[in-house]
Amino acid sequence: MTVCSAPGKVYLFGEHAVVYGEPAVPAAIERRARVTVDPRDDDHVRVTAEDLSLDGFTVEYTGGTGDRPDVDVPTPLVDAAIGYVDAAVRQARAAAEEPDAGFDITVESEIPLGAGLGSSAAVVVAGIDAATRALGEPLDRRELADRAYRAEFEVQDGEASRADTFCSTMGGAVRVEGDDCEPIDAPNLPFVIGFDGGAGDTGELVAGVRELREEYRFAADTVRSIGDIVRAGEELLADAVPEADPSRELLVELGELMDFNHGLLAALGVSARSLDTMVWAARDAGAHGAKLTGAGGGGCIVALDPHEETSTALSFTQGCEEAFRAELATEGVRVEEP
Numbered sequence: 001m002t003v004c005s006a007p008g009k010v011y012l013f014g015e016h017a018v019v020y021g022e023p024a025v026p027a028a029i030e031r032r033a034r035v036t037v038d039p040r041d042d043d044h045v046r047v048t049a050e051d052l053s054l055d056g057f058t059v060e061y062t063g064g065t066g067d068r069p070d071v072d073v074p075t076p077l078v079d080a081a082i083g084y085v086d087a088a089v090r091q092a093r094a095a096a097e098e099p100d101a102g103f104d105i106t107v108e109s110e111i112p113l114g115a116g117l118g119s120s121a122a123v124v125v126a127g128i129d130a131a132t133r134a135l136g137e138p139l140d141r142r143e144l145a146d147r148a149y150r151a152e153f154e155v156q157d158g159e160a161s162r163a164d165t166f167c168s169t170m171g172g173a174v175r176v177e178g179d180d181c182e183p184i185d186a187p188n189l190p191f192v193i194g195f196d197g198g199a200g201d202t203g204e205l206v207a208g209v210r211e212l213r214e215e216y217r218f219a220a221d222t223v224r225s226i227g228d229i230v231r232a233g234e235e236l237l238a239d240a241v242p243e244a245d246p247s248r249e250l251l252v253e254l255g256e257l258m259d260f261n262h263g264l265l266a267a268l269g270v271s272a273r274s275l276d277t278m279v280w281a282a283r284d285a286g287a288h289g290a291k292l293t294g295a296g297g298g299g300c301i302v303a304l305d306p307h308e309e310t311s312t313a314l315s316f317t318q319g320c321e322e323a324f325r326a327e328l329a330t331e332g333v334r335v336e337e338p
């Protein structure tokens, strides 16, 4: 039995635009997905995922091409539910050159699904790491991040950046621009998360932005402007003291850029009433800045506030189901039980 865990993330800046080659800066947070893998004697894959919205279930299938799990729910639901685990299995089999390897897999996660905190990336990263280790073929972190990216790319129909998977693998804050991925130094940013209890479909939201960008020049300009915001944010971070508490001035400047970034994401059609409401509640409570995080459509916002006001205000905001502080996860993927 091999157990690995990997963290979720928030985007300080740059989601969506990163899909079109602009830079982005996500940061890993201390909420983890844990994947347990036991190799089997046959070529079957048995997945137990208690956190899935189908009220948790177990499926067993061989995982061969075109072979679908035998469960009594519509195929799109099953695909949505196990698509990422399935893709992780394919990557692990390919990496270990064991196309017929079978596994019993259990997924447990503290990361809400489809809410912009990178649950899919964390499951894929921890899943590939655990499965390749279970087969005696551990990957170095760069290769693991690359395999995890390919899994997300496949499930999201070719619409994925390397940002979520690289961040979840490495931990800390990272910078991703196209294929260029690097960890960066960051101060201890005081992230507060508001969660509306809902979810958005990353693949669909990314496809929506792509269409808008093809149809309207303003949307292509907006994507480039998000890139400008990211570059400005990176400069601020480069001047900050790593792993120290940030100055108020830095929080004010980063927060302003986060506010701009949220406005541009809203222009691209990926915000939602609940996300806008939480963003304004955070700003009204004195947060230095607030924006949606991840694909949007519903799910989470991230705000900067070293004090308790923002999370208190969010917990009283209609439509906010949960508000919590998120610590930067300095450690990325890790082995929990070898």
Ligand SMILES: Nc1ncnc2c1ncn2[C@@H]1O[C@H](COP(=O)(O)OP(=O)(O)OP(=O)(O)O)[C@@H](O)[C@H]1O
Binding pocket: 033, 049, 050, 051, 052, 080, 081, 082, 083, 084, 085, 107, 108, 109, 112, 113, 114, 115, 116, 117, 118, 119, 120, 121, 123, 164, 200, 201, 202, 203, 293, 294, 295, 296
């Ligand atoms: N605990 C889990 N067990 C099994 N599958 C999971 C789990 N958590 C996430 N997943 C998979 O990830 C999918 C959600 O991924 P999606 O990319 O839509 O959202 P996200 O990664 O949470 O948010 P974002 O990509 O915006 O940061 C789920 O439908 C499921 O396939």
Ligand SMILES: C[C@@](O)(CCO)CC(=O)[O-]
Binding pocket: 014, 015, 016, 017, 018, 019, 116, 118, 159, 160, 161, 162, 163, 164, 202, 206, 293, 294, 295
């Ligand atoms: C929306 C997006 O930029 C982030 C989702 O967390 C998609 C991606 O980068 O793959």
Ligand SMILES: [Mg+2]
Binding pocket: 118, 119, 120, 121, 164, 202
């Ligand atoms: Mg995702």
